[in-house]
Amino acid sequence: MRCYANDLCLQTCEEERRQDIVCGMQRRERILQNSTFFLLSSNTMKVIEHIQNAKGTQISFEILPPLKGKTINSIYEHLDPMMEFKPSFINVTYHRSETMFKKKPDGTFEKVEVRKRPGTVGICAAIMNHYRVDAVPHLICGGFTRRETEDALIDLHFLGVDNVLVLRGDAAKNESSFEPEADGHHYAIDLLKQVVHLNNGIYIEEDIKNGGKTNFCIGVAGYPEKHFESPNISTDLNFLKAKVDAGAEYITTQMFFDNQKYFDFVKACKGIGINVPIIPGLKPITSKKQLSILPKIFHVDIPADLSDAIIKCRNDEEVEKVGTEWLTQQSKELKKAEVPVLHYYTLGKPKVICNVVKEIV
Numbered sequence: 001m002r003c004y005a006n007d008l009c010l011q012t013c014e015e016e017r018r019q020d021i022v023c024g025m026q027r028r029e030r031i032l033q034n035s036t037f038f039l040l041s042s043n044t045m046k047v048i049e050h051i052q053n054a055k056g057t058q059i060s061f062e063i064l065p066p067l068k069g070k071t072i073n074s075i076y077e078h079l080d081p082m083m084e085f086k087p088s089f090i091n092v093t094y095h096r097s098e099t100m101f102k103k104k105p106d107g108t109f110e111k112v113e114v115r116k117r118p119g120t121v122g123i124c125a126a127i128m129n130h131y132r133v134d135a136v137p138h139l140i141c142g143g144f145t146r147r148e149t150e151d152a153l154i155d156l157h158f159l160g161v162d163n164v165l166v167l168r169g170d171a172a173k174n175e176s177s178f179e180p181e182a183d184g185h186h187y188a189i190d191l192l193k194q195v196v197h198l199n200n201g202i203y204i205e206e207d208i209k210n211g212g213k214t215n216f217c218i219g220v221a222g223y224p225e226k227h228f229e230s231p232n233i234s235t236d237l238n239f240l241k242a243k244v245d246a247g248a249e250y251i252t253t254q255m256f257f258d259n260q261k262y263f264d265f266v267k268a269c270k271g272i273g274i275n276v277p278i279i280p281g282l283k284p285i286t287s288k289k290q291l292s293i294l295p296k297i298f299h300v301d302i303p304a305d306l307s308d309a310i311i312k313c314r315n316d317e318e319v320e321k322v323g324t325e326w327l328t329q330q331s332k333e334l335k336k337a338e339v340p341v342l343h344y345y346t347l348g349k350p351k352v353i354c355n356v357v358k359e360i361v
């Protein structure tokens, strides 16, 4: 006589065995993936190593995380066309949350904190895993307490990300000037010092003795046309030097459209003893409205030759042509001057960047 209880038991055992096998396979796959990632991460290079090992000018790109609701595929679609140029590294910007007032059904308003572009850390890990290219997350003071910063750095370290660009961040939209979090950092240099501490195994928790050391290569921002809050270029440069003296290994500049501004900046930096590589940040102008938006947001000048040519354009297609040609000439001249890296702010314009870079590689 067949025993259903036994059959059931056998079926259950068989099912459990199958599940064990599947779980085992999944586990092995995970271990394999992790070890691949470990191999990847152990092969990663710091920005400063890319620069020191390079024979000539390198290429790098900067991207923004996509708006919340989009998938990682939007990043791959953006980056795919540019990967043929073998960037040495890819920067991913960080965006703090914004305070918004959302209307409730009863007509009253609710105050909410919304981060429109989350995902910087995840995108960096995805880039390193997917393209095997080093990623440089931006880390800001705004919106972070020192403990949250420490946790973010630990996440990056565990993921094998050994590069960070440390920044103060701008004031929140509802503030007239930059306000740090209670127990947050006021200036980029304070954040930088925290990263240096962690590189030496010094954590905020004082009872952590012999803490694991992180290994971050730290970059900072520099402004060829001075930071807009600074009273003059000389004061701004002294604060920049303080960041370098505190451990910054390279500087990435704000965008500029006149190479002479960059050359003068590099000379002035050298003049006060800043001897780290200075990476020029570059952006194409692709629409007429950027003529007023870029100076307003980024506090940069647009040379008269360029603005005159753009004003004459009949549509943005023509502006894009002018902007591409301008950026190509800028890039060629900078490459000739043997800058360490040409760093492109891609801001949703991969095609333009490809058209520029293919002229100079």
Ligand SMILES: Cc1cc2nc3c(=O)[nH]c(=O)nc-3n(C[C@H](O)[C@H](O)[C@H](O)COP(=O)(O)OP(=O)(O)OC[C@H]3O[C@@H](n4cnc5c(N)ncnc54)[C@H](O)[C@@H]3O)c2cc1C
Residues within 6 Å of the ligand: 092, 093, 094, 095, 096, 138, 139, 140, 166, 167, 168, 169, 170, 171, 186, 187, 188, 189, 221, 222, 227, 228, 229, 230, 235, 236, 239, 252, 253, 254, 255, 281
């Ligand atoms: C390459 C690059 C990438 C960027 N990426 C991002 C990003 O991903 N996310 C984002 O939100 N923003 C980003 N920004 C914008 C940046 O956050 C703003 O420009 C911000 O206003 C200043 O940041 P900082 O790191 O230069 O600040 P800081 O170096 O702290 O300088 C800010 C101002 O304070 C002055 N200063 C510095 N130290 C002191 C001090 N000890 N005492 C008094 N004054 C001082 C400086 O002269 C300057 O005027 C980026 C900018 C650049 C150039």
